[in-house]
Amino acid sequence: MDILQTENLTKYYGEEPLVVKALDGINLQIEQGSFTAIVGTSGSGKSTLLHMLGGLDTPTGGSVVVDGQSLGKMNRSELTIFRRRKIGFIFQNYNLIPNLNIYDNIVLPVELDGRSVDRQYLDNIVSVLGLEGKLDRKPNKLSGGQQQRAAIARALITKPALILADEPTGNLDSRTSQEVVGLLQATGRKFHQTIVMITHNDEIAQIADRTIRIEDGRIAEGRWQG
Amino acid sequence: MKALMILLLFGILNLGYYLYFRRKFVRYSEEILRNTRRIMGNEKDQSLYREYNRETLTSKVVMELEKTEDILRSRMLKSEQEKEKLQKTISEIAHQVKTPLSNICMYHDMLSDPDISSGEAEKFKEIIGRQLEKLEFLIDSLIKSSRLESDMIKLNMGKVNIFHVLELAVNDVVHKADRKKLELSIRCGQDMTAVCDVKWTAEAIGNILDNAVKYTPEGGNVSINVSSGEMYMKIQIRDTGKGIASRHYNDIFKRFYRESSVSEEEGLGLGLYIARNIITLQGGYIMVHSVPGQGSCFSVFLPRQG
């Protein structure tokens, strides 16, 4: 079953004649439970694509359907709530809230929705990601790798339909990068999540089930790695 | 008298409030039930969508119900998929088995021919023998891989000394390496541990070593280096072989994948596939980095804690 479909997704900036075509007609299907890597050089439009998939930006044309719901039909507030409940984000610069401790950061999406935290699930995630004992520290006391792992935990906590990772290893050294992306894949598998990761790094991308190459706003090739 | 009136008024107000909130409550539960039915029904009608993505309690419940339904459905799908996979595996086995089987039949027939010489008969017996080996090996591997895939394998996870695992793995390939005059080295601390199953992990690493040895020309070397990361132990297996093009990084782990240039070499193309499955099942992963013409480096990551 496809958890994500885009149809002719486009994003143009500027006006004629100086139009920048960040995305130029993307058609994409992502199967549920899979780990997809979107690879491309900088400027290829991969970040823009990820932002569209997560409802962080509105496309110029085309549609994005996540878990059966069309993002284009939602207003800003609905999009925010949709993101809160259905999508987990992992960013290159972790984007943890600096003045909250790790525990608060992880459970933030859940608390924003007024739900109580599934303590067992949380403990499970925390142990898989090796964050025990670090829960009451502030992000600036953790290494880059640890912060990213906290971000992964945050992305998992709501059991979202889709996890979007934007260059998750961009700020990490190669050793930490390998670990982080390995964990990403492991947790995705263990907790049955769908992951879409964008990266410019071929080696990192190999861990995914499927690689999609994007260039100049279009899909160059997409190969299944069975 | 006045006090009584006030008390009465108070009582009426309270009753009023109670009835009002009771009605709201009942309506609320009706709404949820209605939405539940809608979700379980195959047609998700428009009115359901109104409840999505709103900052209300109903919305939360509805979306959670929907999620539950999705999970159930996907589990159902998964078991169907597994059945499919099993089917596929069976037909693959059948397909793969056909060739060696027909060979065996052919040579067996030829053996039955009284006109053949004893030398030829010996040769035919040998061929049949080898084909039987191959068949055995093939069926073994296929069953192993299918068992791995359908999670039918019971892994004996525990904190394991890596050096010990490597010893087991190296044992299998040491002869082949010697024959090709390859230098085999291990760098691993005596007290390095990871959480895994000794037997299976040794097999996985053995498969990788096998590949390394297979594709490294004479006089080259294969080195094993173990280091620890924060979450994983990294076992790096380097060879000075022909290398793998980066666009094939994932292909090599596919079933029955063999590079065109090595078709003369022995092998089924299942080794890396099985290895990856074993490692992934144990919560680890394999990554590869290679420079064509210089060599490859396989990194096996095993979790340090369970």
Next chain:
Amino acid sequence: MKLDANNNGRIIYRIARSNLTDSKVYTLFSGLTIILSITFIMVMSLFLQGTQTAEERMLQNMQHVIYMNVPRERIEELAADERTELVIPYKDSGAEFETSGVNYKFIYMKSQKDKIQTYVPAEGKEPEKYNEIVVDKSFLNGIGKECRIGEKLSLNTENGSEEFVVCGYTGREQELSSYTVYVSEEFAEKNPSMRAVEYTALARIAGAQDMESSGFESAVYQIAEDYGVKRQNVNINGKFEESLRGDHTAGYAIAFVSLFIMAASGIVIYSIFYLSVSSRTQQIGQLQTIGMTEKQLRKMVRREGGYLCAAAIPVSFILGGILAYILQPEGWSTPGYLTTAAVTGVFGFFAVQISVSKPAALAAKVSPIEASRDLWDGRDDKEGNAKHKKLTAFVMARLGQSRSYKKRRLMTASIAFGGIVFMIAASYLYAWDEISFSREGVFSDAEYMVSYQYNAHNPSAYGPTDMQLKGHLSEELKKRLSGLPHVRSVRTENSVFGSIEYQGAVWSDGFYRLTRDSDAYFQMNAEGNNSYDYLCESDGIMITDSEFVSGINGISPQVGDFITLHWSDGAEHTAKLKIAAVSPDPAPVKGGYNFAMTDQTMEKLWGDMNTISAFYISVEDYETYGEQTEEAIRSLTDDDPDLSLATLREQILDDSANVKRIKMQIYGIAAFVTLFGILNLINMMIGNIATRKRELSVLESIGMEVKQIRNMLFWESVMYVFPAIMVTIFAGGAAGYGFVAAYKQIAEYMNYRFPLMPCILYTAVMLLIPQLISCVSLGRQKKQSVVERIRL
């Protein structure tokens, strides 16, 4: 709240709280801003209210009217009259005496604390026996006697030296030029110093507070008539009457000033929060990505404002109350304080809420990705054309500024408001000086006045004419006075006196002498013809301050009417004089009478009689030669009991307590206002730099020296401080002028002078402080490495 609403409120409050506890700089400065602004409003408002209240309180303990020359028995009757609430008899010796270098006069009056506060002995009792007296502490100190009950002393009286016993003393320690010795009734009746003097009654009218001013007036005059008190002997307490008039202008003034200050504070609060919120766009973007809706964001930000208020506003209440009390203790009223606190608190709360919501809403509207990349900095998205410019610190500052008009305008407005208020305070300060205060009136151009010792309490029909006939203020005296060393000039004042009959009223009054040069009179706005020639021709008189004259005498002067004047030049005469001009404005010459006639007319009627009424002596270099000149003058005038000498020195002395109080208030307010302005600027600058830590660190990382960054910050600050200074000087100057002009209505001693020195100081400080702050802030930032700063 709808029943179905999502129950996700609690996390918002947690995040709001952690936002505040985590960025201490932001919290501290926002809190400080609120405290400053609210305290400012409270202090100013309470001060203004306090002035009103103090006056009201004073009036509650003062007489409503003074009836002069009332016989003793009638005073008893008056007291018993149901129309009067309280009557206190009072006798003033009028004449001054001197013993051991201390001047004093004798006054008999009942000691009274409430309703009409006369005097209260701090220790001891009222005088009963003939020679018992109550005096001030300072009097005893001056005479050189010990301050205790039973102390005996000799004082000069009409009889020569007499023995007295101190039966009590007041707590007053203020040194005065002339003291009051409170005597017993027996003394007042028997002693020749006071025997002949008529009693005066200090009275409070029953139910006067509820009367209208006209009703009050008629009641007062009715009582006077009933007890045979002449109209000119009725002295109504002007301030009290004014209070009855229900004049709300004071109230309006207070409201207006309070509103203005509220606006100033509001802008200050708005700008500091605008700055801080617009620098948090990164956090806002992050939160939106995770799933915080606009509504939740606004709630969070408003909660922060709420917490800040909860901490800051109570502090402001306490601080404001304390400061207001210090500035004006007599004006303190607890209900007034509570009301002001409530209103100000509510205002402050809403100001903060608005200040915090608006920028938050704006920030929330930016797309989450752009916001979380932290590029938005209050930007208005105005695309200028990006021509290539050489990147000096100045240019960079200008580029930086053009990105956010709104922010810059806000900061400028905030500083400007502080500046305007500062200018008003400075103008207030500069418009007033001690000497002018005391010089106001008689001593405007002279330091000494020699005049006839005329006792208004012991009036004669023709005023001081008898003394004029004795001629002690002679040309000869004038020559001798002029001849004294260092005396610069001696000005003569000529006045005549007589009894006027008009419209059924009879009273004695004086006439000021107009010469051809008395332009001030001729240029006054008056009905009729007040030109010199006409007045001479028609032998007319001019009446000034017509309303006062009407009130006190019960007449209504009309141009063209005739008054009947009885005067004496040794012999009694009567004449009819025409009222040639009537002006509502007060006499232009201080101390001048409200009736005036020309010198020609005066000569016609009094002939060559000596009509000198006073000598005004001015001395060169008063500071140096003042004292010795005074002694010299005294030596010439002391012997003559008819002459009295009033000096500037004595005036200053008498004014000193008052002056001290006024000074403290003015300086206090000016200081507070200045502090407000400066702290506001510091606050903003620090906030500005702290929120741009990342940006400045990036600049440093690409090679901009700290010195260059400081330069850039300096030019930036100039760009928003400079317009503020301009506004301060011009608008503030105008406002200051307006304020002083308005204040002049109630305090005539104010004279507008442009506060140049404060302006210059202000400009210097305003330009210096940003430099200082940048140094300090950048210095503190240096503690972290560049990389860390950028990453955070």
